[in-house]
Amino acid sequence: MPTVSTLLPELSGRNLTVDIALKQPSILRARIAQLADSQLLAPQFYHPLGGPVQGGAILYNVLKASDLYTTDVEKRAPGAEYKVVEGVDPETQMATVNDWGGKFPVTAEQIKRNVVSYLDQQTTQLANTITRKLDAAAMAAVEAAIDSANTVTGHSWESLVFVGALDSITASGDRPTADFSAAQLASDLQELGVKHDLLVLHPNQAHRLRTAYGDQLQAMLDSAGLSLFVNPRVTAGAGYVQEKGGVGTVGFEEPLTVQAWEEKGTRSWVVQGFAVPAFAVERPYAMKKITGLAG
Numbered sequence: 001m002p003t004v005s006t007l008l009p010e011l012s013g014r015n016l017t018v019d020i021a022l023k024q025p026s027i028l029r030a031r032i033a034q035l036a037d038s039q040l041l042a043p044q045f046y047h048p049l050g051g052p053v054q055g056g057a058i059l060y061n062v063l064k065a066s067d068l069y070t071t072d073v074e075k076r077a078p079g080a081e082y083k084v085v086e087g088v089d090p091e092t093q094m095a096t097v098n099d100w101g102g103k104f105p106v107t108a109e110q111i112k113r114n115v116v117s118y119l120d121q122q123t124t125q126l127a128n129t130i131t132r133k134l135d136a137a138a139m140a141a142v143e144a145a146i147d148s149a150n151t152v153t154g155h156s157w158e159s160l161v162f163v164g165a166l167d168s169i170t171a172s173g174d175r176p177t178a179d180f181s182a183a184q185l186a187s188d189l190q191e192l193g194v195k196h197d198l199l200v201l202h203p204n205q206a207h208r209l210r211t212a213y214g215d216q217l218q219a220m221l222d223s224a225g226l227s228l229f230v231n232p233r234v235t236a237g238a239g240y241v242q243e244k245g246g247v248g249t250v251g252f253e254e255p256l257t258v259q260a261w262e263e264k265g266t267r268s269w270v271v272q273g274f275a276v277p278a279f280a281v282e283r284p285y286a287m288k289k290i291t292g293l294a295g
Contacts, residue, residue, distance in 0.1 A: 029258035035127035042138040049251030060280040061090035101274020108267040135233040145281035154179035154290040160212035183288035198244040202236040237294035242287035
């Protein structure tokens with residue numbers, strides 16, 4: 001049985017028309033959300049705020065290892081008081097919202113002739129554009145929060161060799177698994193309880209892994225306790241290992257919204273889609289950026 005398109009559900013025994021879709025923009029919103037969900041990079045780094053953003057920004061604390069401890073305690077002598085300890089106030093930052101969106105027209109002729117292909121094409125393009133913008137903003141916030149404490153220098157993945165003469169095989173200490181282990185070691189030494197479960201790569205680096213490991217790639221990832229997500233919006237030549245969704249928080253002043261209205265002067269309708277997110281990276285230590293993967 002063929003799959004019914006979101007834009008073409010059954011309605012009273014007939015297919016949905018362009019006219020009805022425009023008068024029920026929630027249908028278009030569902031279409032855009034469906035297209036964007038599988039592509040979005042943001043959920044790999046961020047978890048939802050749980051409510052709307054108030055006041056145009058998210059106030060958040062950037063935690064570091066030192067923020068989890070007070071000044072040192074001392075050994076107490078009998079009859080003496082304990083030392084007064086002082087906590088450390090985490091650094092407070094503000095993530096402001098940004099409003100991104102776009103719109104496209106649908107003419108009266110396209111509505112009358114029920115040109116569903118045009119509406120589907122324009123909706124797909126708008127979904128792709130919004131997705132790309134949200135991902136770029138999500139990665140910009142991540143990159144701005146990365147420091148030397150959360151960066152690991154890796155090895156080049158350009159010429160990995162696992163089969164052949166012994167003198168040509170890539171040494172274990174120069175393999176991707178060594179880079180993943182070094183990243184986990186860096187997190188373990190920070191003593192913040194971070195266990196990496198996700199590897200995020202640019203398509204170039206994902207290609208290197210697939211080429212080198214072949215049908216053993218999944219086994220390697222499983223042994224490292226990692227799942228793989230690939231997106232062209234991440235930095236080429238680097239990789240990110242992290243707690244999935246644990247690096248920061250994404251909140252929306254306005255979630256994905258789709259509106260449609262009639263422009264009688266031009267005998268057309270306008271479809272508009274937008275989202276107003278803010279990205280707060282309050283746990284940069286939940287991720288390690290591995291650099292030097294390209295030769």
